[in-house]
Amino acid sequence: MYPFGRGIARHLPLALLMIPLLLYVVFAFGPSMATVFFSFTDATGIPGVRWHFVGFDNYRKLLFSSDQAERLRSIRNSLEFAFLVVVIQNAIGLFMAVLLNRKLKGDAFYRATFFLPVVLGVTVSGLVWRMMLNPMSGPMGELFKMFGTRSNFLSSYDAAFYWIIFVQIWMYMGYSMTIFIAGLQSIPRDLYDSGHIDGASGWKAFRYITFPMIAPAVTVNTLLSIIGALQTFDIIYVLTNGGFNTRTLALDVYRDAIANNTTADYGLASAGAMVLFLFVFVFTVVFMYLLRRREVDL
Amino acid sequence: MFKKLVLLGLSLTVIFMLAACGGNNGNNGSASNPPDSGSSGSASPDSGSSNEKVTLKIIHWINEPVNKYYEEFNKKFTEKYPNIKVDYVTVPSDATYDQLQQTRINANDADLVALKSGFAPIPQEWAKGAEAPVWKQWIDAGLIMDLSGQDFVKNYNATDVENSTTYNGKVYGINMGKVSFTGLFYNKKIFADNGLQVPKTWDEFTKVVDTLKSKGIAPLGFAGKDIWPFNLAVQGLSATVHKDQAAFIKGLWDGSTKFTDPAQIEILSKAQYLLQNAIDGTMGVDYASLPSLFISGKVAMIADGTWNAPTIKSGDPSLEFGYFPIPGSNDAAQNASLAGKYDMSWMVLEKAKNKDAALKWLAMQSEPDHYAEFVKASGFLPNADVQIEDPFVNELKPYLQSFKLAWDQLFINRPNAGEHVSGSSVHAEFLAPAGPIKTPDELAALSQKEWDAAAPK
Numbered sequence: 001m002y003p004f005g006r007g008i009a010r011h012l013p014l015a016l017l018m019i020p021l022l023l024y025v026v027f028a029f030g031p032s033m034a035t036v037f038f039s040f041t042d043a044t045g046i047p048g049v050r051w052h053f054v055g056f057d058n059y060r061k062l063l064f065s066s067d068q069a070e071r072l073r074s075i076r077n078s079l080e081f082a083f084l085v086v087v088i089q090n091a092i093g094l095f096m097a098v099l100l101n102r103k104l105k106g107d108a109f110y111r112a113t114f115f116l117p118v119v120l121g122v123t124v125s126g127l128v129w130r131m132m133l134n135p136m137s138g139p140m141g142e143l144f145k146m147f148g149t150r151s152n153f154l155s156s157y158d159a160a161f162y163w164i165i166f167v168q169i170w171m172y173m174g175y176s177m178t179i180f181i182a183g184l185q186s187i188p189r190d191l192y193d194s195g196h197i198d199g200a201s202g203w204k205a206f207r208y209i210t211f212p213m214i215a216p217a218v219t220v221n222t223l224l225s226i227i228g229a230l231q232t233f234d235i236i237y238v239l240t241n242g243g244f245n246t247r248t249l250a251l252d253v254y255r256d257a258i259a260n261n262t263t264a265d266y267g268l269a270s271a272g273a274m275v276l277f278l279f280v281f282v283f284t285v286v287f288m289y290l291l292r293r294r295e296v297d298l
Numbered sequence: 299m300f301k302k303l304v305l306l307g308l309s310l311t312v313i314f315m316l317a318a319c320g321g322n323n324g325n326n327g328s329a330s331n332p333p334d335s336g337s338s339g340s341a342s343p344d345s346g347s348s349n350e351k352v353t354l355k356i357i358h359w360i361n362e363p364v365n366k367y368y369e370e371f372n373k374k375f376t377e378k379y380p381n382i383k384v385d386y387v388t389v390p391s392d393a394t395y396d397q398l399q400q401t402r403i404n405a406n407d408a409d410l411v412a413l414k415s416g417f418a419p420i421p422q423e424w425a426k427g428a429e430a431p432v433w434k435q436w437i438d439a440g441l442i443m444d445l446s447g448q449d450f451v452k453n454y455n456a457t458d459v460e461n462s463t464t465y466n467g468k469v470y471g472i473n474m475g476k477v478s479f480t481g482l483f484y485n486k487k488i489f490a491d492n493g494l495q496v497p498k499t500w501d502e503f504t505k506v507v508d509t510l511k512s513k514g515i516a517p518l519g520f521a522g523k524d525i526w527p528f529n530l531a532v533q534g535l536s537a538t539v540h541k542d543q544a545a546f547i548k549g550l551w552d553g554s555t556k557f558t559d560p561a562q563i564e565i566l567s568k569a570q571y572l573l574q575n576a577i578d579g580t581m582g583v584d585y586a587s588l589p590s591l592f593i594s595g596k597v598a599m600i601a602d603g604t605w606n607a608p609t610i611k612s613g614d615p616s617l618e619f620g621y622f623p624i625p626g627s628n629d630a631a632q633n634a635s636l637a638g639k640y641d642m643s644w645m646v647l648e649k650a651k652n653k654d655a656a657l658k659w660l661a662m663q664s665e666p667d668h669y670a671e672f673v674k675a676s677g678f679l680p681n682a683d684v685q686i687e688d689p690f691v692n693e694l695k696p697y698l699q700s701f702k703l704a705w706d707q708l709f710i711n712r713p714n715a716g717e718h719v720s721g722s723s724v725h726a727e728f729l730a731p732a733g734p735i736k737t738p739d740e741l742a743a744l745s746q747k748e749w750d751a752a753a754p755k
Binding site: 044045046047048049061065066067069070130133134135136138141150152153154155156157158237241243255258264 | 392393396397400403404406432435436438439440441522523524525577578579580581582583584591712714715716717720728732733734748751752
């Protein structure tokens with residue numbers, strides 16, 4: 001029987017749903033569509049300045065203009081950043097989840113500690129690591145000195161990008177770990193008992209029981225980290241502001257739109273955002289397809 | 299019935315959201331009645347609006363001594379005009395301020411806006427295809443108020459007004475003073491203890507560096523992490539190696555000069571020397587930490603702008619320090635003057651809701667007493683004939699007989715120039731030991747290649 005009665009009451013849920021739908025259209029879907037539109041214009045965002053349709057000029061500028069070496073490096077950096085973050089963050093997250101899923105003394109404390117950076121947020125984490133990685137007075141510099149070496153860390157053209165990846169993983173590993181722990185805790189104990197009778201223990205139990213059973217958690221973690229990593233700009237902004245070969249596509253979008261000394265180029269920034277969206281979309285769809293195929297049902 | 303209800307709900311939601319987003323676009327959104335601007339003449343204390351309460355919105359960036367001055371000044375202003383409340387907002391001076399400036403101007407949600415400099419670089423006929431500076435776009439779009447007729451403009455030297463905030467014959471801002479950044483702060487005690495004099499030529503400078511190194515003192519410190527502070531020193535080299543920077547820049551556009559010319563190679567070589575003789579880890583020092591590095595005595599000299607003298611002074615009032623131009627050449631006369639820029643300018647938004655209050659604020663700021671206090675707090679070199687009893691500023695006077703604009707105030711870039719020539723174009727931070735490029739010749743060749751690639755087609 002339909003639970004919402006008759007007359008107005010019957011249609012009220014649908015009417016109420018229109019409000020969030022409208023908010024979504026106005027504040028999310030609409031601006032997204034506007035970005036597509038602006039990517040074909042020379043809009044600067046300055047009131048009173050006329051803008052024009054420029055066809056694919058912004059996309060050409062993004063990929064084939066005289067600074068294409070830097071632009072293409074930004075794209076390559078974005079992809080490398082996403083690849084390393086997805087692989088390492090999830091590998092460490094899974095390892096820590098398996099460790100903490102055992103009945104350890106103080107496991108709740110460890111879980112909270114590893115999750116803490118997620119709560120701290122980007123700015124606090126960024127400032128902490130700026131101090132840690134200060135080559136003149138930071139603890140990392142002192143540690144390197146003990147081993148007879150030194151680094152400029154976040155000011156090194158060779159290393160800064162990888163230090164940012166390290167900080168990103170440090171910040172979000174706890175998030176992946178928590179999702180994996182939730183997945184691990186949903187595995188029925190009797191599967192391991194049956195496996196044990198069949199001779200599956202240790203690595204074999206993980207390989208043939210645990211890993212297939214947490215496939216949904218792997219899917220969620222992978223997709224979230226792909227999307228998050230490709231869109232990352234905040235931690236790069238805080239740590240290096242794109243200097244020392246650390247520019248990514250997402251940071252370029254911000255710089256083109258806002259942090260440009262001469263003028264704001266909304267058209268170019270919108271084209272960059274569209275390319276970024278394309279990457280996110282393609283990777284998400286492909287990985288979702290591949291990972292969902294692996295998931296098993298009880 | 300259902301359709302009607304849904305339509306009604308949707309309409310109310312849209313109206314609610316549009317109302318929330320729309321804000322006050324018109325001139326009637328505020329309690330004040332701005333006077334007829336532009337040609338209205340002076341902003342006398344009792345002119346314009348009545349005693350209606352208004353809020354004057356000002357945006358600025360964080361610069362502690364200047365912010366403190368303005369907090370005090372705003373109190374005095376509110377005492378004089380009790381009906382005007384001042385909302386003085388400050389954010390970090392990096393891209394955060396650019397973002398704030400852009401959004402507030404776009405939303406017309408400010409009355410007074412600080413610009414980071416005077417109007418520079420001035421667009422030139424010979425720089426075809428160059429992007430228009432953002433201040434020019436704002437003026438061309440009619441967003442900035444013409445202050446030409448205001449009495450308080452006359453409080454400043456006409457030449458400085460002409461060179462700093464005049465465009466197409468009209469005054470669109472009030473520039474608050476000049477700064478120099480082509481010199482080095484030096485620790486007088488360290489110099490005296492080691493029998494060192496302020497160097498007047500490049501050879502004398504290298505001797506100072508050698509002496510300090512032989513005594514185990516780090517000669518130089520740079521805020522390498524933020525890159526631009528190191529390039530202040532490079533601009534110092536440029537200002538003293540080039541006889542005429544403006545002519546060289548024009549030549550880059552018409553092809554008669556190149557980034558690979560001997561003068562540019564000399565600048566890059568000397569910049570590399572500065573990096574080689576900097577304290578270990580200097581590329582990890584951020585700009586905010588640079589004064590404390592200097593105050594601690596860990597380095598004898600740092601590259602910074604004169605605007606940071608008040609910060610150094612407040613960090614350790616007993617520290618004795620001075621400032622001298624980087625002697626990039628062996629011609630003492632060529633090295634004898636500092637270069638710099640017109641620093642902060644105030645602009646009134648044309649559609650400001652409280653234009654009258656903004657003009658009153660500028661008029662009061664321009665009164666000689668208040669301006670003198672500002673100059674003292676900011677460390678700026680004044681644009682008006684005010685007496686400043688500041689030993690630091692007085693010590694600079696010999697270097698300021700002929701104030702000249704620095705490279706980044708003159709240079710006009712080509713759109714989409716590669717990273718080795720982007721922005722203000724000289725990027726010595728790419729040189730070893732800071733960066734991956736080993737020799738000045740390699741960097742110069744790369745810069746020229748990218749400059750040529752960005753030439754208008």
